[in-house]
Amino acid sequence: MKRILGPFILFLIFVSLPVVRSECGWTGAIFSEGTCFLYDKGALSYSEANNYCQSKGGVLAKVTSKTQLNDVSVQVPEDSDMWIGAHYNPSKGHWVWADDNTAATELSLFWAASQPASETSEYCVEIFVSPSGQQRAYSNVCSTTYPFLCMEKALITTQDTTLVTSTDPMISSTPLTTITDNTTTETLMKCGANSFEFNVLLLFNICVLKYLIF
DSSP states (O other): OHHHHHHHHHHHHHHHSOOEEEEOSSTTOEEETTEEEEEEEEEEOHHHHHHHHHHTTEEEOOOOSHHHHHHHGGGSOSSEEEEEEEEEETTTTEEEETTTOOBOGGGGGTBOTTOSOSOTTOOEEEEEEOTTSOEEEEEEOTTSOEEEEEEEOEEEEEESOOOOOEEOTTTOSSEEOOEEOSSEEEEEEOTTOOOHHHHHHHHHHHHHHHHHHO
């Protein structure tokens, strides 16, 4: 009996799981590890670039892994520079991310040799993509104009949820617009964050399947 019910229960697991889809709102954006990134070739200062990203509903990019940097670098011409969302905070005494002002410890993955520079005027971080395609981080004067990398919240569509509103702590405390009907909720949030109901249902079905098979 268990051998017969096992495949059937396995089928029910996939039928009953909520459908979760992620989308990037910007045309041409690259999705990597839960975040949407978009390279803009317009040359702006660090603060101008960050303001521009915010005007589009994003922020200068927080790049936290080599995988993310490799993924987005396909948009970046070789032998070029771009701002990312990290800068030095004198009051804190360390480098921080522009989106949430937390310590940018991940920069240790990207710093070039002898970086960051000891000069106090170089408070902002740019990524240089070499002719060979390698990416390294450098501190630079914030008023320098470079192309830049924005990031945005991805659009998550989840069926059978009851969320009504959400807030975006990375940009502001203003509630984001959430579209709700009887079957679907769309809200701007980090990609890949499954709902609590999804996890409970998955765990329950796995336990049932294990019991029936073994």
